[in-house]
Amino acid sequence: MTHVVVLIPTPLRPFAGGRSRIQVEVAKEPASLHDALEALWETAPGVRDRVVTEQGEVRPHVNVFVGTESCRWTGGLGTPIADGAEIAIFPAISGG
């Protein structure tokens, strides 16, 4: 069993019962970021459609970090997740 903490950004907390941190358990070993996020969607389904598109891809202006590395540079949703890992969701520094 892999235990992961996901940090929820302020704009998405209304879709996560107001929580800023959600602990999830992933039965698969080794686990991937995809597996961890699937576990998160079960707990907070409203977060899913804000973070990924209906095709399951991380939205272009959303960054998902595993530890301190953006998943864009570590294999995307296939990034391996170790027990005790911290996943952080951030809005990208974009806007206008």
Place this chain on the structure above:
Amino acid sequence: MKTVKLLVGTSKGLFVLRATAARRSWQLEGPHLAGRAIYSVAHDGRGQRQRVWAGAASMHWGAVLVSTDDWGRTWDEPQEANVKFPADTGLALKQIWQIEPGPEDEPDTLYCGVDPAALFRTTDGGKTWEVVRGLLDHPHRERWTPGGGGLCLHTIVRDPENVDRMWVAISSAGVYRTADGGRTWTARNKGIRAEFLPEKYPEFGQCVHKVVQHPDRIGRLFAQNHWGLYRSDDAGDSWQDIARGVPSDFGFAMTIHPHEPDTVYIIPIKSDQVRVSPEGKLRVYRTRNGGRSWEALTRGLPQRHAYDIVLRDGLTTDSLDPAGVYFGTRNGKLYASSDNGGSWRLAIDGLPSITCVRAVVLDERKPARRKVARRSARR
């Protein structure tokens, strides 16, 4: 007592302006849905509702269709995104460009048009939405190309007497019509010039910006194109150029008078390369004879150094008589006329970039049943 509410979508939220029927001064509420781009808004007064729908898009978190029954104080925002493409399409929603309530006798039917170009329909009041497959799977689709705003289905025109007939407008694909409730669609662009293509009169590929129809003259359509101003008298089978007497036939916005089927308003733009008011003069143009001639409406509008642009849904009318006409600019100015466009006032300045404007007239008399109750009590 009648009141008018203006629903003003901007790049940073939705504002609601309120005035009495005299429409002399406006009270501002908002922003609602702050920070989100509102490219579509619609009022649905069917089925004893006073519901406002808005397509709310966050740059970060995507687009979703939300609604309010109390003019923006509280919003119904679904946990799960309501308008989304099925997995087999490989498509992902970018923007909701148009919301169109369905027939009066089907109060739970609504349509919305989106980018990438597709039409969605709900028959349960917005709880669930389904993509209209007949248009999604159209053989022309692979050759549609996006305009500056994306590959957007931005206009939905229903036939109020025939639920099976409808027109949609897509940039840049052109006008498509269905006569069988959305199962099949045919391109309807004959006579519309595509200035930006080698073939000037293709079957499809025109960049239509807006199409309007008056409910008393079903099947007569007016279109403002990316270059070109047209009328069709045969439900879109053919189109005639009506751009005589306007400073430019490039523009985005178009609307029709609520009581006069021959009266149409446009706001010309200098060109696709410049995209500001021609000659620095902010002018609404009006035809009162179905496009045979146009007149400039300038009273109260800046006629020097006005470099504005009005987007495709930034111009609208109310249903009063004389009609109110309203438009919002990308520079955040909202202009209002209470005399069919004869004169204008700056209703409010300093809003974020205005993307769409819709007007709602409400009769806020006390409900009749209360009077009945009082009479009963006296007895």
